[in-house]
Amino acid sequence: MELTKQQFTEDLRKSLTQNFAKTTKNANDQEIYMSLARVIKGYYSKIWLEDNEYKDKTAAKQTYYFSIEFMPGRMLKSNLLNLGLLQTVRDALADIGSDLDKISENEQDMAIGNGGLGRLASCFMDSLASTGLPGNGNGIRYKYGLFKQRIIDGYQVELPDVWLTNGNPWEVRRSDKAVEVKFGGNVWMEEIGHGRYTPHFENQETILAVPYDTAMVGYENKTVNNLCLWRAELPEGSEVIHPSLDYMQDVDTLSAVLYPDDSNYSGRLLRLKQEYFFVSAGLQRIVNHYLNLGLPLPRIPEHVAVHINDTHPALCIPEFMRILIDEHEMSWESAWQLTVKTMSYTNHTIMAEAMEKWSEEMMKSLLPRIYQIIVEIDNRFAKEYIPKVGPSLVHNTRIVKDGKVHMANLSIIGSHSTNGVAKIHSDLLKDVVLHDFYIIFPERFNNKTNGIAERRWIQIANEELSGLIDETIGKSWRKDLNDLTVLKAFQDNDEILNKFEAVKFHDKERLAKLILEKNGITVNPNAIFDVQVKRLHAYKRQLLNLLHIMKLYFDIKDGNAENMVPRVFIFGAKAAPSYQYAKAIIKAINEVANMINSDTDVEDKLKVVFLENYNVSLAEQIIPSANVGEQISLASTEASGTSNMKFMLNGALTIGTLDGANIEIKDAVGDENIFIFGMNKDDVLEYYTNGRYQSTEIYNSNPILKRILNAFVDGSIPNIENEGREIFDSMTVYNDEYFVLRDFDSYVETQKRLEDYYRDRHAWNKSCLLNIANAARFSSDRTVREYAEQIWQINPR
Template identity: 60%
Template structure:
């Protein structure tokens, strides 16, 4: 093992560029240098990756497997360099060669493996599991195109393929030797074998090959490298003859092409279900294969393996493990069920009833017939086991198969030993409202694990100017233990530190303003308030409420151009699901309001709107450090947690929020005076649901300000919208404003006035910003995964030998 220096790093880069591209280092393009550096970085951590796996085997460590249909890792070059302790060395070495590390990082494509919070949380967990020295792995799908690449054409969202794999993925290793077959469709029936056992027989089934691509998850300077395993579909050689045309092959080869196929049609629903079973079956098969290497009895499976179901998409883990145990290994149903429940755990990510996944019985019978048979038996036995213990109506409400629907959340709860929510309020609502029936039956299974974020990425990588100020003020221990951010509270009256924090913020605002100018042509001032709402476009997240306030502000300025408000730039980032026409109508309307306001000289640039297309991790890393205001304005009781709220808080933004999701815990952390709370509480929302006394038309009729804003969607005020404005108007008036925007509007406007007033008092604003940064440490995903490890997975850290020797600046043998 050789110490890595500038000299041998340059030499290694030079040699690899020659071997790979037949050019000299000085003549290599940014793309060639990126892939060369990436392969070198991977070579550096490969020894640790191999040793980590060998240690797990040697120690027979219990391992957790995090099944998620989404992962959203973001770019990995700088993250891996940071975690290896090589970021500064590599940056300085490249600088000697007149190469900017950031230029190489720009070459890297975001892995298009997720959409929003669900996928980003999974990736934060992968980072934190490795950084905490925990034996944990990810399991998902290697999408060819991911969700989609968003562009705006005439203000409309247009979905294009996100061809992130066109030039390959330097971080992954294809492992065909670990491939498994996954069986779909056909006719499945039970037949007695020579031992008198009933065993399934399948005829006319479809067999697909699941090939794993592994990516190393590098722990923060501790020598641990875990694995994120993503599955890609191929046609097995034995099945080649079944496909008579390229088109027939493509039907199956495209199964891992896109995330969330449009489920508004039958083909899309079928593809979605096949995707879910594909990565579940492949993952569970590979886990069982690993377990069998240990030569342990099946009763020990839960002592060595924990499988976590991240939302309901991987719920088929439960019947799939049952299938492997009873069909392939002759385990009795009773023992297999006991093992399965002990192995499985489930995170619920939604309060919205419509988001709790359900599948039609006919579709499951058609696509995954053996899964349906097993689910049917689980359901039958569940009902039988509960009779005489609980009332019949409670049993019927909680069973898995109800009418012609299979309820995947019910399967996830019944088939696992733990169900957790992701914020205290969310978990409380699961127990008291959404999953109350299950809480009555299984009170001990319910728990809370408030989400967290990988603060290394969202501070050390995304905001180096802020990180440098923290180092100078409180030392560097916060980089490993985010709870040490609390030390910053000692400086809330230190003018020098407050000024440095403000300068760091201004630097990031200047960078974002330059990016906005380059990408959109819109000129914004870094001296304005940067007011940010970045999240999936959904009605309950209430981007529309934000827009309504902007319109109100615009009308105020039109009435009084000299109105004393601090200039503000409203920044949006959001994708709408392709079939979600209402969300796409809101996007179109925001863009048209932006055109109207940004081109109106009479308001003297006091407000501007920027909707940045194709929101992803890399764009978030630009926006979040520059944000002054964090919009967390979902209707109370609808957002499970939120994590953009935590990222923005960490970077010193002041939160405007309802008491929803983790906003409640942020309020508790910073105090009422350092957050801007408005709107209905969760209790008030549910009171409206119970008494049916909400009438949006009455508010509209009685409030001239609201009436003017709402009418603007249909009276021609906003150019170039037609049905979009009518759809919005109807949602608010004709369909009684499902998410209570009109009820919260006045209070929201008052909250925004408080933001304006407070920002004008820069001494006060800077203190509030500092308090938010100082208290963000409690929302670290390092802490969250440790709680999962202790309370749910029962896994323990293992410390690599390289931790004792030190991992910074070591050059492992290639």
């Protein structure tokens, strides 16, 4: 939008006076942030209103992306960038003696997600708006986001994330759009003639769902979509009959906390309640809005697409059926057709422990009517498909069995599309994990490789690199990332390559400063910055990284590292609070770090840094400065990964396994520009089928590994008596579930190759440039366009 510095400064002054009775001279940074946010909201709200009117007028089809997690991070710079105001506001603030970066730090990260899955949802929100696609989010407004992590004596300690204390300036509470969501009680069916029934209910618990809308502003266009987050409240009128304390507490806890486990299914009643809560509220609002436009219900799939992001919102399927049948008297057959046409589903993992399976008992007592509908869906599925495909396939794919409701099965049967998130992952779904479904519904399966919102991950996170790209190839890449390919023309131009190297060096200096401030560790910006940032999980194998660090440490101690290129290993990772083993690894990383960083023999050859409280904002500071991104999960376990794409876009080289999107990154950049090691998925599947892996054989026959692992239990690494034992046993007694030892040698060799390559500055810089130049296919703009065309059938404005 068009705006002069003067006009903006005037608006900010007014806002400071109106909201805080302050001037630009005596306001503090928090007050400036809040006033600024309100000014910005004022700017985009006009566009928001206009786009809503446009959407209503055209009644064009819209997508609703249901996700139990979102992870937008900070909104301020993102909104400024997308409105085209970043520079104007930066300059205007500088004129009044303020600094945009510092002001921005007063915004609490909106961290209502765990990791990759939630962040993907937010990248999609940015990309949908920025590509002009009508696509909205639907989720929960958790009072407490993902816990804040402190590291105390090397241990992870969790503190509550009270992100709403100062208020959230971006949200709009819409009380008039509140709906009721009902739980529990008894349901019985009354026959109303012609073989039709109507349900009756008693003793239900009613909770009011109040939506809070946040504008998702498109990049320099006219689109503003909506992220709708629901809060649980006492229903109106409940003050008349004084509600019981238990009930009041129930209402309060429902939308209070995000479950902090990113890869384990919890099975807890409250979680099931959360799932139904935002699903029911979201669908009610969609149907109400749709009917208010005066459109006929049987045509709803022409106007509405509902996406189920992982199985947490799978209750969309029976809830939509309930609304159509019970509230709008539609026949089962018609309702089912509409439901399958409206719904689509993404699977994000093949890890068995993350697959949601609710106990029938729990489902029946919490959601009696929904349970009935699920059973009916299941019975009809069996009746229809046993004659077509035989009893055994149907048995394997049934929704209700062994006393459990299988949510992935429900999602596939009740939708028209099931996709994985990278080629290898989608293939594994078809060939192995969901093979029986694939035989029954081959046309439903497809792949949509994940992507990242380039605006946040380079334009905002790395302004200096963005500026250099502008200078080199012009600015069009900011609108269309495909234009980055123009950079290829400069791959042998040393003058340009040196400029890119210089930007990387500045980024490293900035991170070095942060590391000194936060951890008190001095790191050398000339060292290789080697980064692994992601949730802590055994399958992601942070331990493999740590074992390699120990190897380098012993090399130094033994005097075998004369010519080593100095390295700084940087970690950021939260462990689920109940995940003992992951926490043991955090402790081990921190104690190894203390040991190495304080050993004077090491000098600055080797440093190990664990940055606490990894989140979106910290990622924006870390990723630009990486030379190397670690993507070392066991092949077949990481569905896609998305930090791999962020590193690539910022000119870091990947060291990784043939897993997730690493494979497509390798295809995009070529073998010379990535470091691949270890087993592939077939090797892994082979071990699973023949059961022949014996980690102790490797332990006993590999003296280097033996020495490293022994250091975990013989006191060489101080202060990890229990954790060291747990890790040692996992590698030996418990047979190393994720084949860390099996991939160790290959990893070490590849790390050595990487180090040698780093010495060749021309070759290295060329590879970095080619990573950036080939990053466009990992833009989430590309991903959402594919969803829009191939699954949702929605069009850009």
